[in-house]
Amino acid sequence: MNIVxxxxxxxxxxxxxxxxxxxxxxxxxxxxxALTYAGNxxxxxxxxxxxxxxxxxxxxxxxxxxxxxxxxxxxxxxAAESHNDNSLKNPRPFLDSNIIGTYTILEAVRxxxxxxxxxxxxxxxxxxxxxxxxxxxxxxxxxxxSPYSATKAASDHLVxxxxxxxxxxxxxxxxxxxxxxxxxxxxxxxxxVTEILEGRRPKLYGKGExxxxxxxxxxxxxxxxxxxxxxxxxxTYLIGADGEKxxxxxxxxxxKTMGKxxxxxxxxxxxxxxxxxxxxxxxxxxxxxGWKPTFTDFEMGLKDTINxxxxxxxxxxxxxxxxxxxxxxx
Ligand code: NAD
Ligand code: DAU
Numbered sequence: 001m002n003i004v005x006x007x008x009x010x011x012x013x014x015x016x017x018x019x020x021x022x023x024x025x026x027x028x029x030x031x032x033x034a035l036t037y038a039g040n041x042x043x044x045x046x047x048x049x050x051x052x053x054x055x056x057x058x059x060x061x062x063x064x065x066x067x068x069x070x071x072x073x074x075x076x077x078x079a080a081e082s083h084n085d086n087s088l089k090n091p092r093p094f095l096d097s098n099i100i101g102t103y104t105i106l107e108a109v110r111x112x113x114x115x116x117x118x119x120x121x122x123x124x125x126x127x128x129x130x131x132x133x134x135x136x137x138x139x140x141x142x143x144x145x146s147p148y149s150a151t152k153a154a155s156d157h158l159v160x161x162x163x164x165x166x167x168x169x170x171x172x173x174x175x176x177x178x179x180x181x182x183x184x185x186x187x188x189x190x191x192x193v194t195e196i197l198e199g200r201r202p203k204l205y206g207k208g209e210x211x212x213x214x215x216x217x218x219x220x221x222x223x224x225x226x227x228x229x230x231x232x233x234x235x236t237y238l239i240g241a242d243g244e245k246x247x248x249x250x251x252x253x254x255x256k257t258m259g260k261x262x263x264x265x266x267x268x269x270x271x272x273x274x275x276x277x278x279x280x281x282x283x284x285x286x287x288x289x290g291w292k293p294t295f296t297d298f299e300m301g302l303k304d305t306i307n308x309x310x311x312x313x314x315x316x317x318x319x320x321x322x323x324x325x326x327x328x329x330x
Contacts, residue, residue, distance in 0.1 A: 002028045002072045003228075006059050006105065007079030009033035011183040012119070012217055014043035016076065019221035021051055032068055034058045034097075037322075038082065042315060043182045059101030062108070069108035074115040076228060077105050080152065083186050084123075085327075087148035088272060098151035099158070106162045109170070116170040117228050118159045122213070122238065123149035124174060127275035130211065135279040136174075138236050145273050156236075163234045171231040173224060175239035176280045179301065180217035181308040185316050186323045188212075188247065189302070192254050192265075193309045194316055202255065203327075206270030208248030211277040215241040216295030223282075226291045240280025241293035250302075257303055 001024065007013040008031030017029055030053045033039045044054060057064045059079045069075060079101055081087065081094045102118065109116045125136045126143030144153040162168040183190045192202035223239040231237060252262040285291045295301045309316060 009039035013078035091147035102155035124153040135281040176213035202265040214243035219293040
């Protein structure tokens with residue numbers, strides 16, 4: 001298999017590239033990535049050059065996308081603007097990358113008859129109340145809250161329309177919150193870990209009651225590879241690892257793991273429109289395609305992630321000051 005991975009220099013995309021080249025020794029991957037503030041070629045360091053090509057470019061560049069799609073068997077489409085807080089300050093890049101980028105990929109896979117797997121998020125379903133016994137399933141109605149999640153919902157609808165109207169061979173997955181190495185320091189867990197490493201206190205939005213359903217990024221990668229190989233065209237699969245935790249507990253656990261007082265954090269202004277709770281029911285993926293997560297011990301996965309940031313200061317330091325400046329202009 002020769003595949004294109006869009007957004008392969010970002011957090012989840014780069015983890016997928018490393019995982020797939022390790023698990024599928026005969027595959028070749030071409031990464032298409034615009035290297036926005038969130039992309040970093042360092043994330044792809046050390047890969048075998050005979051099995052991996054990096055192309056700097058934008059998913060909205062129809063000519064480039066057409067060429068890469070024509071030369072490969074399939075596309076795994078991760079490239080997106082991914083951070084809710086940024087989408088609240090400046091939504092426009094989210095429309096360009098997440099909607100027009102996906103449209104451009106769809107037109108190329110339609111023209112060349114190639115397979116697409118589209119990466120999406122559980123946020124397209126909106127949020128759940130804390131005491132709601134339900135979890136999101138593939139039947140849950142779309143109800144996105146932020147400009148980010150609205151553009152991801154739009155991209156999912158485009159994929160479904162191209163499958164139904166033009167017979168494009170595509171699958172979609174909607175995953176919950178990822179954690180692990182190479183995540184940008186703007187996101188919750190890396191932000192708190194690097195605040196502590198820099199001698200400052202973690203910052204919890206509002207009361208910290210909001211719940212996220214955490215999954216290790218390597219489990220996300222194994223799920224995507226399973227869907228790419230065994231998924232049925234036109235189907236959507238939810239990816240989750242039963243990892244619901246409220247933000248306050250996660251901050252306390254980070255502090256405790258790093259040898260600090262677990263109550264030594266600050267409450268800061270809440271995110272406007274902040275989704276309360278996400279929770280994934282991944283039964284379809286488990287029963288129909290036989291996938292299961294392996295990183296089910298959150299405390300251990302979090303400890304490894306904290307150690308990765310402690311050991312890789314040179315990787316995150318250049319992003320840190322710029323990120324905190326953006327936050328201070330809120
Ligand atoms: P990220 O911000 O770390 O990386 C995004 C990557 O896409 C970067 O390398 C960036 O340079 C690239 N990119 C952005 N716009 C581009 C464009 N127009 N053309 C080419 N490249 C472009 O994001 P992430 O957290 O790794 O998320 C990757 C995907 O997974 C996104 O589609 C996101 O919606 C989805 N997702 C993320 C999570 C999560 O917890 N982070 C959970 C579920 C789904
Ligand atoms: O659910 C999947 C989604 O998870 C993905 O689609 C997004 O790309 C990804 O960014 C993530 O979205 P969230 O908004 O849930 O992630 P974030 O890391 O921004 O925040 C996680 C929670 O932590 C959320 O409730 C807000 C809170 N938070 C965040 C930051 C940055 C804080 O309390 N303090 C912070 O400093």
